[in-house]
Amino acid sequence: MAIVFNSNIPIYLQVKEDIEMTIITGLKKSGEKLDSVRDLALYYGVNPNTIQRALSELERSGLIFTQRAVGKYVTLDEELVKELKKRVSIEKVKEFISRMMELGNNQEEIIRLINQEMGEL
């Protein structure tokens, strides 16, 4: 199984995010062809219409495009991928900060901990 879904959240959103990740990380490169709806449905173990919906959303954001009668491809616009990477990164950092603040850390402490742990990497 590709990913473990949280069934409380629409599945198509989770599929969409997972495909975005494959594009951001370069697993799927600019101009590369995506698998067919059927294959993606099997890969994720979900309804083909769920895949269809995730792909429509990705297409609306410009991240993928359809070549008629051929298939769907990752955008050629690498700026768009960079923007997406930035947006997702900011989201993740915000999530991280709010967790750290819940734990009672202030800004200084958070930065100190990051530096400490990054230094150890």
Place this chain on the structure above:
Amino acid sequence: MSDNLIQIDNLSKSYGRSKVALSNVNLTLSSGKIIGLLGPNGSGKTTLIKVLNGLLKDYIGKLSIDGNPVGAYTKSIISYLPDESYFADWMKVNDAIGIFKDLYTDFDQVEALKILQRLNISPELKIKKMSKGMKERFQLALVMSRKAKIYILDEPIGGVDPAAREVILDIILNHYSEDSLVLISTHLISDIEKIFEEVIFLKNGAVEFHRNAEELREETGKSMDELFREVFRC
């Protein structure tokens, strides 16, 4: 012919004088969808399925399947997995395949053999020698090897083995035709809910609701499994 493959109007069915199994059921089920028929034991799932397959009569209401009343035609377009085993123990896998070939013109033997090979089920194997789970997967393989307009699967995941569940989901997703309707009854929802486009909740023989699964998740922030527990809390 319309997209509404199954149209059920005011369907009621009782056993004997007092036991109401289905009570005024109205449903419109269209092609190209995988639909979950969800309800606890005794909610009427199997009764509804048997009515659709022409195995139970004496019901009140109107039933239309691909524009036809239940009969020889509708039986020919429905591939049905009953909730019990229906092959004799003495048979071999090959014998069962022969029966399917004789009974159903839309049966694709090559496809069936391919699935069975993937499942490591030999054509020479005796049905008697199969475990419960293996028998389940075997029957599903045959049922999904028909090129049917409608697949009705009554509790396809009875067994407990999680790896086997994935295999079962895979067989269903891999082999149904895109314009067909797949109706799956189950009470084990969490294992299978991600393949449903729509869900029907059946409670005491009546339809509690029939909705798009993703819309329900969006509205309630809950999984079908959680909603099920809420609706059917004792």
